[in-house]
Amino acid sequence: MGSLSSEGAGPTQSVRGTRHSSLRRRAMAIFSATAVASALPVVALPAQSAGAAPQQAVTITLGYAGGTNINPYYNHVIAAAEKALPGIRVKPVVYATYDDQLNEMPAQVAAGTIPDIIVWDNSAPVGQYAKQGAILGLNALVAAQHVDLTADPPALVRAWTIDGKLYGVPLYLQNSAFVYNLDMLKAAGITKLPSSMQQVGADALAVYHKTGKAGLTILDNLFHLTQYVLAFGGGWGFGRTIYSKANVAGLQFLVNLFQQHAAVLPNQVGASWDGVAVADNQAAMSDGGPWYIGFMASSATKVNYALTPIPTSSGQKFVVTYGGAYSITAHSHDPAADMRLIKYLTNAASEQYVATDTSFGFVPAMSRYINLYRQKTPKYANITNAVLASGRTLDYPPSTIQFGNALVSGFENIVLRHSGTVPALLSTLQKTYGSR
């Protein structure tokens, strides 16, 4: 038996040996294939680079908050820039909204995936990014590429300058305003636009009582809440004046309207933002801006509306003036090429296109095209003077995002849960985010 066993082991072992050998061969084949596949890009990369080097081709990533009205503008100017600047390819990185852009950018900085150039919609977060070294100072690059900033209003350039360093090349001028759905106001028997914020409140109540619809809508974020704070003579003062009488009055004005059902958040009526609520005849008034012009022209052609500076509690009117600009991030591989692109994207032709592409909804940064925009966009004409003469600034506290989150969260608790008070909220925010 032993012999048999011993003999029997031979063929089994032989089969195992054959299988093992086969297995080993397969393993080696897989291993080799994997190794070759892994090595291919490494081998191919120098060849590609070597081939690309003589052409000096550079791909620049350009990040901006997109939208139905905004994308065509960028598609147009990017295509023109690629044609005019041989060797530069632009890869757009489109954020769904500006809030998404602000939310995603810190993680992109950490991951090293932030675009080479970013478009800011306002200068509020720029200080934080500049302080952290996440965006580059542009003075030397602007000088080297001969970018002419004297064509822009000096105040606009100053908005992008911190401690003498320029961090953004202005693209457009932007401002807030107040929007009225004239059809809804008329249905409530209101024929004259309110001259003060108190009258806005009274009209909002009238709309609610006579039509059952909201008189006012506000998108609950920092920018929109700030408009009402400013309308009552307040402001954040870069964190110095968070807890002030005027700021309390501004937010309390909104809280009162919510408590009387005269005001709603856009999503309460199924709207994604205030413009949709106004366009769908769900709310008669809202703070807004020139972006309503393009939106209403494409989405609510039958709705009669008006756009004016924002009424204040004192009867005067104001707008917040700010603007969009291009910045180069510290992640950029070729800042000089980036500035070449920025120079093109802010040149006279591009600025003229800002003025003529009215669906874009922004006012050109170059002074000489502001009047052209005014002619092309009659709805904007009556807010132009306020924009240029008495524009206010946002003056957010330094930890803007954190402050905004806390403010909106507290505001939602007050108006939706009836939990807390405006003075208590602002007092807490002053202690947490205030500066002296």
Next chain:
Amino acid sequence: MRHLRHLALGAPRAEGRRSLAVQAKRDWGAAYVLLAPAAGLLGLWFIYPIVDTVVLSFQRVNLFQFSQRTYVGFSNFHQLLDDPAFHHSLFITLVFVVVVVPAQTAAALALAAVLQGVQVGRTFFRTTFFLPYMTSTVAVTTVFMKLFVIGGPLAAVASAVFGVANATWYAQPNLALAFLVIVYVYMYIGLYVVVFLGGIENVPVELHEAAKVDGAGVVQRFRFVTVPSVRPYIFFVVVAGFIQAVQVFDQAYVIASNGAILGSPAGATATLVIFLYQQAFRLNNLGYGSAAAVVLLLIVFAGTVLTRRLLPER
């Protein structure tokens, strides 16, 4: 002779053992080579992030200067203990899990039992139930947002049938969590129906026939035959359901789109993962968010152990 024979056979046996040992070593070698890529990827995508998250939870980290980390000991965990927002997110998550896990388990088991009895079109129904699980969360949530908007079809039905205010559910603090539960259960129930169907199909027909002979009705057969037979599947669904539910994020994220802050309205959908995401990636407190992630990891582990204790697999 025997001795000689033993001697004669001994050498080849020893040689054979040596050969087998060498063979075994070679097999192990091949196994390691073949497993190495998968193990490497597992380490890279799962083990390393977990370890790094634990490390981050003991540090203060600024996303803008990611490489400069400061060791802060248990400070982040101490802060969590005192943070009302964290307590609130734990409460919201607890309520969500307590409602979702039993609801989806019971509903999926019942649906699977009904589907098992369907003779015609079973595949169609199975696919139909599974479809929401395969569909994009954003798409499903957005559709439900349209259905539960003020005056929308389901908001109106709920108002008429249950007397709930005809309002936009996802914008009302008292309805938003219920909305989240509905969307979530709708999305995941199909997956668990398929799991239970697999279990029910394995129950021997003889058991049902014997119960029928003993006079058991449909409900009794379900209770005394089907349920005990699919106990391991129930265990799996409860554990998997718990692990997934405690990590709910996508649907709440979609609700808070369009510029609203995460957890809107008024923190009604501020689940634990929403909290940690907001801290880490929106408020730039990566270390603090990581500490919350570690707590989440411990909760998932504890919950799984507890479920195993309370609901033995067999």
